[in-house]
Amino acid sequence: MSTTSGLVGRIADADLTYVLAMLAGVYALYLAAGLALGFDARGLLNSVAVVTFYVAVFAMLALALNLHWGYTGLFNIGVVGFMAVGIYTMALVSKPVLGSGGSAAQVGGLGLPIWVGMIAGMAAAALLGLVVALPALRLRADYLAIVTIAMSEIVRFTLLSRTFQSFGLFGRTVGLGGGSGLILDFQSPLAALVGTLGLEGAYAGLVGLVGTVVAQNPRAVVDQFVYGLLLLVFVAGFYWLLKRAGESPFGRVLKAIREDEQVAGALGKDTDRFKIKSFMLGCALMGLVGVLWFMPQGAITPNTYRPRLTFFVWIALIIGGAGSNTGSVLGGGVFAALLFQGPLYFKNLVDRAVDISNAPGSFGPAVAPLLGAGDPVPFLLYTVDSVRQLQLVLMGVVLIVLMHRRPEGLLGHREETAATVPLTRRVAGEDDEPESQATAADGGQR
Amino acid sequence: MSEGVEERATTGALGADGPADLAAEPLRVDGLEKQFGGITAVDGATFGVERGTLTGLIGPNGAGKSTTFNLVTGVHRPDAGQVTFAGEDITGMDPHRIARKGLVRTFQIARELGGMTVMENMMLAPQRQSGEALWRSVTPGLRPRVRREESDLVEQVWDTLDFFDIEHLAEEEAGGLSGGQRKLLELARALLTDPDVLLLDEPFAGVNPTLERRLLDQIHALRERGYTFLLVEHDMDLIMEQCEHVIVMHQGRILTQGSPAEVRSNEAVVEAYLGGEV
Ligand SMILES: Nc1ncnc2c1ncn2[C@@H]1O[C@H](COP(=O)(O)OP(=O)(O)OP(=O)(O)O)[C@@H](O)[C@H]1O
Ligand SMILES: [Mg+2]
Numbered sequence: 001m002s003t004t005s006g007l008v009g010r011i012a013d014a015d016l017t018y019v020l021a022m023l024a025g026v027y028a029l030y031l032a033a034g035l036a037l038g039f040d041a042r043g044l045l046n047s048v049a050v051v052t053f054y055v056a057v058f059a060m061l062a063l064a065l066n067l068h069w070g071y072t073g074l075f076n077i078g079v080v081g082f083m084a085v086g087i088y089t090m091a092l093v094s095k096p097v098l099g100s101g102g103s104a105a106q107v108g109g110l111g112l113p114i115w116v117g118m119i120a121g122m123a124a125a126a127l128l129g130l131v132v133a134l135p136a137l138r139l140r141a142d143y144l145a146i147v148t149i150a151m152s153e154i155v156r157f158t159l160l161s162r163t164f165q166s167f168g169l170f171g172r173t174v175g176l177g178g179g180s181g182l183i184l185d186f187q188s189p190l191a192a193l194v195g196t197l198g199l200e201g202a203y204a205g206l207v208g209l210v211g212t213v214v215a216q217n218p219r220a221v222v223d224q225f226v227y228g229l230l231l232l233v234f235v236a237g238f239y240w241l242l243k244r245a246g247e248s249p250f251g252r253v254l255k256a257i258r259e260d261e262q263v264a265g266a267l268g269k270d271t272d273r274f275k276i277k278s279f280m281l282g283c284a285l286m287g288l289v290g291v292l293w294f295m296p297q298g299a300i301t302p303n304t305y306r307p308r309l310t311f312f313v314w315i316a317l318i319i320g321g322a323g324s325n326t327g328s329v330l331g332g333g334v335f336a337a338l339l340f341q342g343p344l345y346f347k348n349l350v351d352r353a354v355d356i357s358n359a360p361g362s363f364g365p366a367v368a369p370l371l372g373a374g375d376p377v378p379f380l381l382y383t384v385d386s387v388r389q390l391q392l393v394l395m396g397v398v399l400i401v402l403m404h405r406r407p408e409g410l411l412g413h414r415e416e417t418a419a420t421v422p423l424t425r426r427v428a429g430e431d432d433e434p435e436s437q438a439t440a441a442d443g444g445q446r
Numbered sequence: 447m448s449e450g451v452e453e454r455a456t457t458g459a460l461g462a463d464g465p466a467d468l469a470a471e472p473l474r475v476d477g478l479e480k481q482f483g484g485i486t487a488v489d490g491a492t493f494g495v496e497r498g499t500l501t502g503l504i505g506p507n508g509a510g511k512s513t514t515f516n517l518v519t520g521v522h523r524p525d526a527g528q529v530t531f532a533g534e535d536i537t538g539m540d541p542h543r544i545a546r547k548g549l550v551r552t553f554q555i556a557r558e559l560g561g562m563t564v565m566e567n568m569m570l571a572p573q574r575q576s577g578e579a580l581w582r583s584v585t586p587g588l589r590p591r592v593r594r595e596e597s598d599l600v601e602q603v604w605d606t607l608d609f610f611d612i613e614h615l616a617e618e619e620a621g622g623l624s625g626g627q628r629k630l631l632e633l634a635r636a637l638l639t640d641p642d643v644l645l646l647d648e649p650f651a652g653v654n655p656t657l658e659r660r661l662l663d664q665i666h667a668l669r670e671r672g673y674t675f676l677l678v679e680h681d682m683d684l685i686m687e688q689c690e691h692v693i694v695m696h697q698g699r700i701l702t703q704g705s706p707a708e709v710r711s712n713e714a715v716v717e718a719y720l721g722g723e724v
Contacts, residue, residue, distance in 0.1 A: 241584060244583060244584045244589070245580060245583060245584055248577050248583030248584075248589075248592065249569075249575040249576075249577035249578045249583060249592065249596070250577060250578050250579065250580045250583045251583075252562075252566060252569060252570050253570065253578055255559070255561070255562050255566065256559050256562065256570050258561070259559035259560055259561050259562060260557050260559055262521065262541070262557070263553075263557045263559060264542075264570070265540070265541040265542045265545070266519065266521075266541055266542075266545055266550070266551060266553075267542075267545060267550075267570055267571050267635070267636075267639055268542050268545035268546040268550075268573050268639060269542055269570075269578070270540075270542050270543075271542065274578075277580055281580070323561075415561070417563070417565075417566065418562070418566055418569075419565075419566070419569055419596055419600075420577060420583065420589060420592050420593045420596050421593050421596045421597050421600060423563070423565040423566070423569065423600055423603075423616070423617075424600075425600075425604050425616075426597070426600070426601060
């Protein structure tokens, strides 16, 4: 009885509806923009695939950060450092051994399977989290902030340094590649997965099918699309894990730590242990997102991992509302679609409507006509042309407006109750009571 | 009806498995000292709390009562002296370990967990919850056991809320409670940890008299079953009426201790604290 009604309840869940509505909205917007831009089928598929990718990675990052900040009150502003450690460790483990293939890579890896690299990347990020957390967690909350952002920059400088450009490990020549980065010359992760599942035939069929609408190189489009969908599956996994972790006695203690650590201690909770667990789990997940994001990119360079990426994740979390897992997914999606990818699309859209190739090249010529002759067109063109640079300004404006209008995030003040069961009173005279008490009695033996 | 509720709360929710079999004097404090900068907050406090008693700790503002609680429960580390609980030296131990041993305190200024509901606040308190281990709460095969445990706790918690007359607030955020309601929540939460010895720092401040009586009745009922209470309170009549034993602090020192009658007749106390009232 409870399984079927529970399943229906879960499917009809308002939270899932929110997430699906967000996705539908994003797709509608991007398809509309694509059509307005006159994209062909390939362009449309591509734009949807790309936005899916970013929606997924930012949703996952916001979820992981929500565990730290929303649940435990841990002020981590070094998110990008854990991502970098994740993907670099993965590269180190899974890149082919130097000289084994025809690759132009300067350094090799250990040549282990991709999934081993992914696990190693998560483990390394979690370990780094432990190292960072041990001294800082016992101090005041703001120290953790300082330590984490410093750590993320130290990670980047380490990746840049010539010292670790190439070194020996288990008799192999491996390395971090220094400033020029690493070529990710392992097998395409998607191909590896399809191969492992024995789905090559089906996949080729899909590529052929898409080939009927996309003439040139349909495989690239399909790859990108399928990878985006795969990431959505990972989002579901993150959500599942963090929802269960949050809606449990474990999550309850985390919330208590966020509210008043001393009270949690006075109630017998070993707050340091809980903080370390929460921090390491979140870091491992950030490491995994680092892997998932950059693994298919072909190459990685240290300067991708600048603090601005961390702040993007914070903006996503604030949009969604810290404390709510569903809010985090929504925040990640909205951020990725509107603030991260949106401005570029908007520029292209305007570009198509009005030719902005003759936009002024600098600020002076842009404002002079506005002040002189009252002609706003050069200024507007200039603004649209510099949209990439203005993106950060836009994000700042959105943040300020949100703080004023909706400080609790998209869903308003919303938190999932931290318990595995509804905390409502059981209806008097419900007949399963004796049974549940009996089971509890033997479960209670410790 | 309130009779029935009280009965249930007394027998079911609180102290279901009875206090641990402690020594005659579960809590002992010897030569405790604590300085904050130039201020000596506690200056050689020595006293014991007997099992199954309601002991009062009184003294003027700033006498060092709350600081003594902080030293006993590990919030502050004493500069000198020793705290013994159930025969074990717990001086300087982490607060959560002390709480787990069955020595639990409430705070003078109620510290509700404001961003959590009253129900979540209460559900936090019970000790040894298996779902506090992350893996048990997350792993599919193990979660059902956590759920069973939690459903039973939910019932216990509701009974306790009934008893404290705050059941109508169960779903509210604790941050929105009134001052008196916060004190009730704090006391209810502390009782749900099922402690053997409970240190209460002015638990009745702002609580209405009817409820105060019921809480005192409850405290006495638990005391008779072997639970031990140390109570800081400024209401002299209450202390003299309710406590078997009274400890008087003044400027960080123990001025005197004994039965209410003995304390009342002590001239130093009358002078330092009670004034001309008695
Ligand atoms: N954390 C602290 N830092 C500095 N001084 C403190 C601290 N805690 C207490 N004190 C000082 O120690 C002295 C004793 O304070 P305490 O709170 O123990 O008094 P009390 O007996 O509980 O008073 P009241 O009846 O007003 O609650 C006071 O002078 C107070 O200023
Ligand atoms: Mg005090």
